[in-house]
Amino acid sequence: MLELSNLTLAEGRVAHLDDVTVSFRKGRLTTLLGRTGAGKTTLMRAIAGLAEPDRGRIALDGKDWSRLAPWQRPVAMVTQQFINYPHLSVLDNVAFPLVRRKVPQDKAHEAARDMLGRVGLGTMIDRRPSQLSGGQQQRVAIARALVKKAPVVLLDEPFVNLDYKLREGLREELVDLLKAERETIVIYASTDPREALQMGDDVILMAEGRAIQSGEPQNVYARPGTTRAAEVVSDPPINLIGMEVSGGQLRLDRLADLPAHALGRDLPAGRYTLGLRAHSIRQGGDLSARVSLTEVSGSETVTHLQAAGQALVMLERTVTNHALGTTITLSLDLGEALVFGAQGRLIEKEPVHG
Amino acid sequence: MRTLYLALKYLAVLLWSAFVIFPFLWMISTSFKTANAVTGGAKWLPWLQFEPSLSGWQSLFGGVGGINILKPYANSAIVTLSGSAIALVLGTLAAYGLSRFTFKAGPLKNGDITFFFISQRIMPPIVLAIPFFLMLRFLGLLDTLPGLILIYVAMLMPIAVWVMVDFFNSVPRGLDEMAWMDGCTPVTTFLRVILPNALPGLVVAAMFCLIFGWNDFFFAFTMTFTEVQLLPVSIVALNSSVTPWWSLSAAAIVSVAPLAVLAFVVERFLSRGGLAGAVR
Numbered sequence: 078m079l080e081l082s083n084l085t086l087a088e089g090r091v092a093h094l095d096d097v098t099v100s101f102r103k104g105r106l107t108t109l110l111g112r113t114g115a116g117k118t119t120l121m122r123a124i125a126g127l128a129e130p131d132r133g134r135i136a137l138d139g140k141d142w143s144r145l146a147p148w149q150r151p152v153a154m155v156t157q158q159f160i161n162y163p164h165l166s167v168l169d170n171v172a173f174p175l176v177r178r179k180v181p182q183d184k185a186h187e188a189a190r191d192m193l194g195r196v197g198l199g200t201m202i203d204r205r206p207s208q209l210s211g212g213q214q215q216r217v218a219i220a221r222a223l224v225k226k227a228p229v230v231l232l233d234e235p236f237v238n239l240d241y242k243l244r245e246g247l248r249e250e251l252v253d254l255l256k257a258e259r260e261t262i263v264i265y266a267s268t269d270p271r272e273a274l275q276m277g278d279d280v281i282l283m284a285e286g287r288a289i290q291s292g293e294p295q296n297v298y299a300r301p302g303t304t305r306a307a308e309v310v311s312d313p314p315i316n317l318i319g320m321e322v323s324g325g326q327l328r329l330d331r332l333a334d335l336p337a338h339a340l341g342r343d344l345p346a347g348r349y350t351l352g353l354r355a356h357s358i359r360q361g362g363d364l365s366a367r368v369s370l371t372e373v374s375g376s377e378t379v380t381h382l383q384a385a386g387q388a389l390v391m392l393e394r395t396v397t398n399h400a401l402g403t404t405i406t407l408s409l410d411l412g413e414a415l416v417f418g419a420q421g422r423l424i425e426k427e428p429v430h431g
Numbered sequence: 432m433r434t435l436y437l438a439l440k441y442l443a444v445l446l447w448s449a450f451v452i453f454p455f456l457w458m459i460s461t462s463f464k465t466a467n468a469v470t471g472g473a474k475w476l477p478w479l480q481f482e483p484s485l486s487g488w489q490s491l492f493g494g495v496g497g498i499n500i501l502k503p504y505a506n507s508a509i510v511t512l513s514g515s516a517i518a519l520v521l522g523t524l525a526a527y528g529l530s531r532f533t534f535k536a537g538p539l540k541n542g543d544i545t546f547f548f549i550s551q552r553i554m555p556p557i558v559l560a561i562p563f564f565l566m567l568r569f570l571g572l573l574d575t576l577p578g579l580i581l582i583y584v585a586m587l588m589p590i591a592v593w594v595m596v597d598f599f600n601s602v603p604r605g606l607d608e609m610a611w612m613d614g615c616t617p618v619t620t621f622l623r624v625i626l627p628n629a630l631p632g633l634v635v636a637a638m639f640c641l642i643f644g645w646n647d648f649f650f651a652f653t654m655t656f657t658e659v660q661l662l663p664v665s666i667v668a669l670n671s672s673v674t675p676w677w678s679l680s681a682a683a684i685v686s687v688a689p690l691a692v693l694a695f696v697v698e699r700f701l702s703r704g705g706l707a708g709a710v711r
Contacts, residue, residue: 177619
């Protein structure tokens with residue numbers, strides 16, 4: 078188990094990591110999900126020893142890493158940029174970490190050849206990295222990271238600079254490759270909630286340098302602990318609507334009064350935030366809203382709406398091209414609604430129907 | 432329109448080539464002339480119509496009224512090559528440090544240190560002549576090869592630092608970090624990863640060092656008396672009341688030859704491309 082405790086790293090007044098305490102388990106792929114600037118890369122660099130935390134501790138199986146230089150840490154890393162050694166052939170690139178660790182040349186080449194075969198570059202071992210395409214270059218980097226069998230593998234948005242089709246394919250290949258490593262801790266950073274939730278055995282949500290929630294993907298998705306976590310984990314964006322409850326009655330700010338709704342029955346009077354996923358807003362009903370943007374992707378439509386000053390996002394599983402500026406009617410399905418308290422914390426509740 | 436453009440382009444290239452090549456042709460032809468042929472001029476074909484003579488060349492190898500160029504030539508080669516080599520090694524190490532690590536001495540930071548190196552080339556050499564002279568005298572190295580090498584290292588290292596700092600700054604830091612991940616210490620990172628990729632920069636820096644070192648007259652003249660003579664100084668010694676253009680031309684050819692070969696080789700090397708493919 079790789080344990081990070083109270084990791085803090087600030088540059089001037091900007092906190093890149095703010096008291097992060099998380100752990101990563103062996104044989105599992107943990108995704109770090111967060112927007113750009115959330116601290117994912119800094120966290121990985123701290124684990125690799127490339128960034129020095131101001132406070133906190135990193136330990137693998139109880140062994141403290143604080144005093145280990147980057148070249149002493151048993152870590153492999155693949156970055157967004159496709160970094161390879163330009164002066165070495167593809168084969169020598171992949172064999173390099175083994176040769177540096179005093180593995181005999183022929184053994185290192187054998188292992189490198191084997192790993193290159195597994196990433197589909199078996200026929201290109203004599204080329205230079207500059208003679209490869211972007212996707213192939215990144216495969217070389219991945220092969221180089223995996224060949225040393227490091228107990229900790231860090232993957233920092235490795236496919237973000239590749240085109241969509243390639244990304245899909247490589248992601249699957251990578252997951253297959255990593256499945257074979259039962260003792261390896263794999264940490265994968267992503268800005269894409271779908272990717273993070275699909276790939277991860279565990280997911281850690283990051284925002285503003287803090288680890289705001291961790292757990293298994295379906296739990297984290299179903300029960301985001303705070304409004305911030307709900308924002309990070311939801312794609313398309315979640316609708317957060319201010320709400321007043323009094324005597325079982327719900328009053329959604331600027332939108333609607335819902336008399337005696339089931340959702341309000343167990344809530345004490347006060348102010349709340351209602352978290353409504355985009356698929357819980359449906360067309361047709363007694364709310365009216367103006368269309369401000371429509372994104373049609375394949376078989377889905379994401380429509381951005383304005384309803385009396387409240388921005389809403391609606392997801393439909395059909396292709397519906399709402400004309401810009403037109404007014405449509407909506408209804409809200411509160412069945413899967415999340416309710417957050419005054420501090421933005423999730424209020425656990427039994428599922429309600431009504 | 433296209434043909435006109437092409438014709439003009441070729442014309443421009445031809446004119447430029449002539450501009451560059453003619454001095455050399457003139458120099459070569461002059462080196463085979465006698466006094467009369469130089470001053471008299473030709474009736475029909477300038478540069479070609481004359482009675483060839485080897486007297487200019489003979490004067491370089493112990494001929495009448497001439498010098499023996501072999502010893503100064505060897506001296507110049509020794510001083511330039513060793514001075515450049517030492518300056519390159521020290522300069523490259525310093526440049527890597529300045530490019531990768533942060534130094535701070537009071538208000539002085541990396542940029543100031545780099546500028547300090549370069550600033551030595553801003554001062555006119557005469558400013559440095561007296562301190563250098565006194566230092567060499569103190570060390571007992573005046574008029575010796577090691578003394579000259581020392582001076583040349585001091586004069587050439589700023590060039591190496593300057594070129595290499597710029598070059599190392601263009602090599603992505605990610606490459607260093609990747610090497611660390613792969614088990615390289617900073618020293619092996621430098622030797623195994625950065626240096627092999629810095630070859631184009633090294634070649635450029637080496638070229639500058641060799642050219643400046645080889646062509647230097649000022650320090651070769653002020654730091655030596657009788658024991659050691661370098662090529663530029665001995666060429667000047669050819670001069671007398673009547674300027675011996677034929678000998679000077681021969682000497683100029685001999686002295687420019689290694690640099691011409693160097694330029695040719697380096698051009699070939701650099702056109703093959705340098706750091707393609709490190710980071711996308």
